[in-house]
Amino acid sequence: MSAPAIPTPSSSLPLRIEALIKRFGPVTAVDGITLDLHSGECLGLLGPNGAGKSTLIRSIVGRVVPDAGTVSVFGSAADSAGARAALGWIPQELALYPRLTCRENLESFGRYHGLAGAALGQAVVWCLDWAALQDRAGELVKNLSGGMKRRLNMAAGLIHQPKLVLMDEPTVGVDPQSRNRIFEMIEKLHGEGMSIIYTTHYMEEAERLCDRIAIVDHGRIIALGAKEELVHTAFATRSEVLARFQSSPDRVGEWVEQRGGRYVDHVAQFSIEHPTEIAGLLDDAASAGLELVDVSLRKPNLESVFLHLTGRELRD
Amino acid sequence: MIVAIVRTAMVSLRRDRGALALSFILPVVFFSIFAIIFGSRRDGTPKINVIVVDEDHSRASERLVKGLEKEGSLVVRTRPEAKKGVQQPEYTAASAEAAVKAGAAPVALIVPHGFGENPISFGGAGTGPTIQLLKDSSDMVASQMIAGLLQKVAMTSMPDVMAELGSRYMDRYAGGFTPEQRKRIDSGLGQLRREESESGGAVTAGGQPGAGLISVRTRDVVGENKDNPMVSFYAAAIGVMFLLFTASGAAGSLLDEAESGTLDRVLSSRVTMTTLLAGKLAFSTLLAFSQLVLMFVWAWTVFKLDFIPHIPGFIVMGVSTAFAVGAFGMLLASVCRTRAQLGALSTLVILIMSSIGGSMFPRFLMPEAVQKAGLLTINAWAIDGFTKVFWRDEPVSHLWPQVLVLLVVGVVLFAIARKLAQRWEYA
Numbered sequence: 001m002s003a004p005a006i007p008t009p010s011s012s013l014p015l016r017i018e019a020l021i022k023r024f025g026p027v028t029a030v031d032g033i034t035l036d037l038h039s040g041e042c043l044g045l046l047g048p049n050g051a052g053k054s055t056l057i058r059s060i061v062g063r064v065v066p067d068a069g070t071v072s073v074f075g076s077a078a079d080s081a082g083a084r085a086a087l088g089w090i091p092q093e094l095a096l097y098p099r100l101t102c103r104e105n106l107e108s109f110g111r112y113h114g115l116a117g118a119a120l121g122q123a124v125v126w127c128l129d130w131a132a133l134q135d136r137a138g139e140l141v142k143n144l145s146g147g148m149k150r151r152l153n154m155a156a157g158l159i160h161q162p163k164l165v166l167m168d169e170p171t172v173g174v175d176p177q178s179r180n181r182i183f184e185m186i187e188k189l190h191g192e193g194m195s196i197i198y199t200t201h202y203m204e205e206a207e208r209l210c211d212r213i214a215i216v217d218h219g220r221i222i223a224l225g226a227k228e229e230l231v232h233t234a235f236a237t238r239s240e241v242l243a244r245f246q247s248s249p250d251r252v253g254e255w256v257e258q259r260g261g262r263y264v265d266h267v268a269q270f271s272i273e274h275p276t277e278i279a280g281l282l283d284d285a286a287s288a289g290l291e292l293v294d295v296s297l298r299k300p301n302l303e304s305v306f307l308h309l310t311g312r313e314l315r316d
Numbered sequence: 317m318i319v320a321i322v323r324t325a326m327v328s329l330r331r332d333r334g335a336l337a338l339s340f341i342l343p344v345v346f347f348s349i350f351a352i353i354f355g356s357r358r359d360g361t362p363k364i365n366v367i368v369v370d371e372d373h374s375r376a377s378e379r380l381v382k383g384l385e386k387e388g389s390l391v392v393r394t395r396p397e398a399k400k401g402v403q404q405p406e407y408t409a410a411s412a413e414a415a416v417k418a419g420a421a422p423v424a425l426i427v428p429h430g431f432g433e434n435p436i437s438f439g440g441a442g443t444g445p446t447i448q449l450l451k452d453s454s455d456m457v458a459s460q461m462i463a464g465l466l467q468k469v470a471m472t473s474m475p476d477v478m479a480e481l482g483s484r485y486m487d488r489y490a491g492g493f494t495p496e497q498r499k500r501i502d503s504g505l506g507q508l509r510r511e512e513s514e515s516g517g518a519v520t521a522g523g524q525p526g527a528g529l530i531s532v533r534t535r536d537v538v539g540e541n542k543d544n545p546m547v548s549f550y551a552a553a554i555g556v557m558f559l560l561f562t563a564s565g566a567a568g569s570l571l572d573e574a575e576s577g578t579l580d581r582v583l584s585s586r587v588t589m590t591t592l593l594a595g596k597l598a599f600s601t602l603l604a605f606s607q608l609v610l611m612f613v614w615a616w617t618v619f620k621l622d623f624i625p626h627i628p629g630f631i632v633m634g635v636s637t638a639f640a641v642g643a644f645g646m647l648l649a650s651v652c653r654t655r656a657q658l659g660a661l662s663t664l665v666i667l668i669m670s671s672i673g674g675s676m677f678p679r680f681l682m683p684e685a686v687q688k689a690g691l692l693t694i695n696a697w698a699i700d701g702f703t704k705v706f707w708r709d710e711p712v713s714h715l716w717p718q719v720l721v722l723l724v725v726g727v728v729l730f731a732i733a734r735k736l737a738q739r740w741e742y743a
Contacts, residue, residue, distance in 0.1 A: 063580050063584060063742065064743045065743070084585065085586075089581065093577030093580075094577070095578040097578065112586060112587045156581070
């Protein structure tokens with residue numbers, strides 16, 4: 001069995017979200033999001049915890065009923081039979097049966113999606129292979145390592161060969177080695193043409209995996225585009241200077257503010273057009289009586305973009 | 317250090333409402349139930365139904381029946397209840413036996429022809445007509461109580477007859493009285509008869525019951541062929557209680573799945589909430605039925621329960637009970653938010669149901685009000701049905717009231733559970 005086929009819709013996008021709003025009491029979790037996903041594209045939803053990413057994903061799956069707006073999956077309304085068949089959802093939680101084996105879990109979820117017989121068998125084999133769990137097929141889930149559980153959790157979302165996959169922070173709580181393996185699984189899937197929505201609050205994951213990135217904050221998309229576009233839009237040709245000082249944080253913070261920079265986690269951050277501006281900055285710091293520890297120059301990244309747009313760090 | 321540990325434990329307990337409820341509410345609730353059942357004897361003591369057939373219609377037998385009717389602890393029936401306003405004919409020995417077999421009363425007394433000629437059994441059994449006491453041996457209390465009351469009533473309701481017969485026995489076995497003694501006895505007997513006719517045969521309450529003055533032959537008409545009479549009762553009674561626990565535990569998987577996110581994943585597939593709940597109910601029903609099978613097969617192999625001839629009735633009652641119990645578990649799970657809540661609530665509800673529903677002790681021992689309250693429990697209907705099958709040897713067709721109630725209860729509980737489960741469907 002090959003990977004799920006590339007969708008070839010003639011008239012409809014894999015995913016179209018229009019003016020979606022979802023409120024929980026006084027909290028607006030999703031605040032008027034409009035978004036299109038193109039066929040074969042991996043779109044990252046990047047934002048801090050509580051930004052509304054998971055609510056957006058659950059609205060697409062049909063597990064959350066929006067207060068306003070529409071979601072269509074290959075032209076079908078969310079929660080319709082067509083949408084359910086086309087969607088694969090990999091939830092943030094380990095949504096597995098711990099007392100069943102890997103194979104039994106996959107078989108169960110396959111049956112819930114209407115698979116049976118040889119088709120089910122082939123789907124299970126493909127999933128085990130994709131998740132590199134062939135040799136652990138008979139192992140109880142509760143006995144697997146955290147990374148293996150994560151991989152099985154992902155495989156269970158693909159058992160019915162969907163055309164669009166929603167991955168909700170699939171690397172939460174995973175060690176770096178396992179995370180890398182998961183990246184390879186996603187890259188393989190993406191390489192075979194799967195349309196993917198990938199939510200994360202790790203900038204490097206979005207940078208590595210996604211064709212386009214939507215930066216989400218307080219239930220809104222505050223920037224959307226390829227990584228380079230986002231950085232260029234925010235910083236143009238400017239670079240970032242990061243400096244750490246020995247002096248008291250209050251003094252450093254006051255000085256950074258006077259110089260129009262940001263002081264985050266004891267690191268002073270400035271945006272400069274030319275590297276030659278660094279010398280002037282350091283001279284000014286010395287004049288202010290600040291004792292420099294180290295200084296570095298870097299190209300802006302998505303973290304910088306998020307900070308630039310929101311005034312907060314991504315992990316806040 | 318110990319104080320710190322106590323303090324930590326107390327704070328934890330205070331925040332675990334389930335454990336708190338079990339620790340403090342359950343004992344009080346249970347004490348109250350037992351106090352109601354066994355403590356309030358003033359007006360709540362159950363009256364015993366007894367069928368009386370007077371074949372003799374003599375002065376003595378009528379006085380005996382009247383005496384029994386005046387006993388506050390008995391409800392004497394001489395004929396079945398009127399049907400559609402039409403009075404039914406009096407019980408005969410045969411119809412009384414059938415009524416006991418059918419569970420209409422736990423005891424029937426047959427006062428035979430010729431009883432009035434020789435009501436006292438002095439001189440040994442077999443010297444005169446013997447009253448038959450037909451009993452359903454599943455009610456261990458009723459027959460013994462009635463046997464004792466019968467002797468008491470005989471003494472107190474017809475003292476003149478007793479005295480007259482006593483003098484006759486004196487004549488027969490002790491050579492008779494002197495003319496003077498005979499004159500005094502006749503005078504006394506005349507006085508007794510006048511008092512009896514003036515008082516209308518009132519029974520002297522509180523009189524000491526005679527011991528064995530009246531010849532009584534006791535016969536089991538239900539369960540006479542049972543090797544181990546109470547096994548079927550306890551297999552059903554204990555079985556249903558544990559079925560309730562198992563079903564609530566099985567339904568609790570719903571809460572585990574909701575907590576782990578598995579429920580969301582399942583509901584994002586083709587499976588709907590109704591399908592999911594129906595599947596869980598089917599599993600609970602199957603599990604509960606398997607438990608019943610194990611319980612009764614064990615009773616059959618180890619305790620000589622007469623299982624094989626009753627298999628059809630067992631299947632009908634087993635499936636109905638398992639279905640109702642499974643739906644009950646689904647309801648409990650859908651009411652609760654966490655496993656801890658489910659544990660506390662199910663323990664509380666199941667133990668209460670089991671105590672008033674007859675799983676801990678037979679319902680006929682309970683006051684009438686509690687017996688009626690017991691009809692609100694699955695336990696009572698299930699136990700009644702199994703008793704019909706294994707104790708009364710009734711055909712499957714006679715099980716319809718119990719089966720109907722259990723199935724309706726199951727459907728209603730499942731419908732409520734489905735309604736409550738809407739909270740898991742969408743946010």
